[in-house]
Amino acid sequence: MVLEPHDLLEINRRDLISHSPIPDWALLSLEIAPFVVVRRAIAPNGQVAVGIRGRNRNERFAAFLPKNRVFRQIKPEHLTKSYLWEIKQSPVFSALTNSADLFNKYSLSWGPGGSVGFELASKVETVTLESDLDIIIRAAEQLPMDVGVQIIHELKKSPVRIDVQVETPAGSFSLSEYVRGSDLVLLKTIYGPRMSKNPWNDPK
Known part of the structure; x- marks a missing residue:
């Protein structure tokens, strides 16, 4: 079981x-x-770093869990197998429907994170009118810049704020920062954040 x-x-x-x-x-x-949600942190052997989320944004608690005590694992990309969110009446879920067409157009491995992903997985209402839409893209190989630029361009038309994080073998970075074309992007790794020239092959 690979926990990410x-x-x-x-x-x-x-x-x-x-x-x-x-x-x-x-x-x-x-x-x-x-x-619980898997955190990006170093954990003792045989354990995984996890976080507990509460109803409020400031309610987050870090803990650890033995890997062999996971009952069920739900990845963000698993939540896109069927459009279960289409029956939900919320601007965030409407934005997710529109975003789905965009990400599927480029055959990306993607899924909702944050409060949206949590609600879809747990069946407990956590999304509010103030909620943003967090999207996770799993990209084992480099994402073409023109694809990234087009995605951000289309997402800016949404009435809901959409944040896209790209997960690579080396860590995670913001797609909106990546498409600016800077030589360095902020890469989040299990060792902490750092500036990286190549977020797909960042030297440790």
Whole structure:
């Protein structure tokens, strides 16, 4: 089982490992929806770094989980197999429908992250009228610049703010920053963020 950042994991909260007390809001969140998200961080051998999300943006708690205690793994790209969000009445989900056509046009491996991905995976309402749309693109090979430019151009027409993160073997970066054509982009890695000339083959 390959666990990657943004993957949602269904778990038993008793299996979580934390070096500080888990706050009450986090325990309540896990009762409502027993899902955590894989974090981009170094974890002890046999464990994965995970995060608990609450109802508010400032409610995030970091913990660890034994890899063999994952009940179910849902990747962002798994959530695009069927357009389950089309029955939902929200500007964010309408934007997701329009975005889906765009990403599928270029045969990309993609999916929703953030509150949208969490709601689709857990079946618990987490999206609000203020929610942004977070999109994850899995790109094992370099994404052509012209494709990236066209995607950002089309997404700017959306009434909803859409943030696209590109996941590579080396880490993650913002697509909007990448298409600016700068020599360096901010690459998020398990060792922390750093500026990179090649976000697909960044030397450690």
